[in-house]
Amino acid sequence: MIAFADVAIDPTGQPDPARAALLARIGPAGLTDAAAVIAGFDAITRVADGSGIPLEPPKAEASADWRASLGIDAYWTMKV
Amino acid sequence: MREELKDSVRKAWLALGKPGVWWSGADRLKIVREARAARSCALCRARKAALSPQAIAGAHDTVSDLSPSAIEAIHRIVSDPGRLSQAWYRRTTSAGLDDEAYVELLAVVSITTAVDTFDRACGVAQRALPAASAGTPSRRRPRGAKPGLGWMPMLAPEDVAPDDPPLYSSAGRIGGNVHRALSLVPEAMMQFWDMFETMYLPQDAMRDFGREYRAISHAQIEMLAARVAVRNQCVY
Numbered sequence: 001m002i003a004f005a006d007v008a009i010d011p012t013g014q015p016d017p018a019r020a021a022l023l024a025r026i027g028p029a030g031l032t033d034a035a036a037v038i039a040g041f042d043a044i045t046r047v048a049d050g051s052g053i054p055l056e057p058p059k060a061e062a063s064a065d066w067r068a069s070l071g072i073d074a075y076w077t078m079k080v
Numbered sequence: 081m082r083e084e085l086k087d088s089v090r091k092a093w094l095a096l097g098k099p100g101v102w103w104s105g106a107d108r109l110k111i112v113r114e115a116r117a118a119r120s121c122a123l124c125r126a127r128k129a130a131l132s133p134q135a136i137a138g139a140h141d142t143v144s145d146l147s148p149s150a151i152e153a154i155h156r157i158v159s160d161p162g163r164l165s166q167a168w169y170r171r172t173t174s175a176g177l178d179d180e181a182y183v184e185l186l187a188v189v190s191i192t193t194a195v196d197t198f199d200r201a202c203g204v205a206q207r208a209l210p211a212a213s214a215g216t217p218s219r220r221r222p223r224g225a226k227p228g229l230g231w232m233p234m235l236a237p238e239d240v241a242p243d244d245p246p247l248y249s250s251a252g253r254i255g256g257n258v259h260r261a262l263s264l265v266p267e268a269m270m271q272f273w274d275m276f277e278t279m280y281l282p283q284d285a286m287r288d289f290g291r292e293y294r295a296i297s298h299a300q301i302e303m304l305a306a307r308v309a310v311r312n313q314c315v316y
Contacts, residue, residue: 001300001303001304002303002304002307004201005304005307005308005311006307006311008197008200008201009197009308009311009312011119011120011200015200015201015203016203019201019203026295026296027295029081029082029295030295030296031202032081032082032085032202032295033082033085033294033295033296033301034201034296034300034304035198035201035202036085036198036278036279036280037279037280037294037296037301037304037305037308038197038198038201038304038308039193039194039195039197039198039201039279040194040275040276040279040280040305041280041304041305041308041309041312042193042194042197042308042312043190043191043193043194043197043272043276044190044258044276044280045161045162045308045309045312045314045316046157046158046161046186046189046190046193046312047186047187047190047258047261047262047272048258048261048314048315048316049161049162049164049312049314049315049316050157050161050164050186050189050190050261051183051186051230051231051232051234051261051262052164052166052169052230052231052232053229053230053257053258053260053261053316054229054230054257054316055257055315055316056256056257067315072310072315073315075162075313075314075315
């Protein structure tokens with residue numbers, strides 16, 4: 001599923017093998033819903049990053065530890 | 081495929097050719113074409129690979145006569161969204177792009193991204209552009225929109241006036257920051273969210289762990305969402 005997500009959002013990638021493998025595991029309805037989630041989040045990440053919205057304070061507080069440990073906070077430093 | 085998913089994607093796609101609030105139908109389709117062109121733009125590729133996109137000068141590979149500021153906005157939103165900043169936003173909009181026009185452009189680019197990624201993931205051909213409809217943009221700005229949350233003014237649920245479109249009235253939209261992101265152009269916000277909620281989940285289903293609403297589980301949905309967010313380097 002992760003391999004499918006990675007290749008589906010990469011315009012230079014080749015999604016056919018990952019799609020076929022996932023289809024065999026979860027069937028056509030699951031594949032379609034996986035494709036929809038991937039597509040929706042490929043878009044909404046642009047809405048969020050293109051508008052400058054901050055994390056809501058409760059979310060920021062609740063996620064502080066694991067944001068730091070996973071390196072997500074480093075994303076901020078790349079914004080120029 | 082779920083009928084509501086098929087219908088919402090088709091509706092969002094067709095709406096791209098209709099007059100918006102700040103752009104004509106023809107101009108909205110120019111934004112769609114430019115968003116697609118950005119995927120193979122040499123300057124965008126070079127900037128994406130650079131330590132700083134500011135270090136690489138040049139001109140985008142364009143397919144439209146949109147203004148340079150609109151083209152810069154479209155190409156960066158498509159190719160390098162994780163490194164967009166308020167400084168970039170101010171530089172881009174001060175060169176001739178109103179906040180309202182930028183927000184509608186952001187919605188059009190995001191809907192284009194969603195539909196093209198969905199078709200690509202499903203293994204079907206990129207769909208043809210919808211027809212452009214005639215008509216004049218209404219250029220109506222919600223009076224209650226206020227600055228302070230993001231880079232541009234946004235409309236909070238408590239500031240929605242009776243004559244504003246009902247942008248928070250469906251599917252448990254509680255007015256979280258991501259709901260407010262496109263709210264300066266309520267029609268654009270509704271077009272995006274009406275599609276997005278069928279792709280993902282409506283707000284009230286998101287935390288209803290006692291029931292599965294899709295053919296994949298809540299856990300699988302959130303794993304996919306997190307993976308795409310990481311790949312796009314999205315903090316939110």
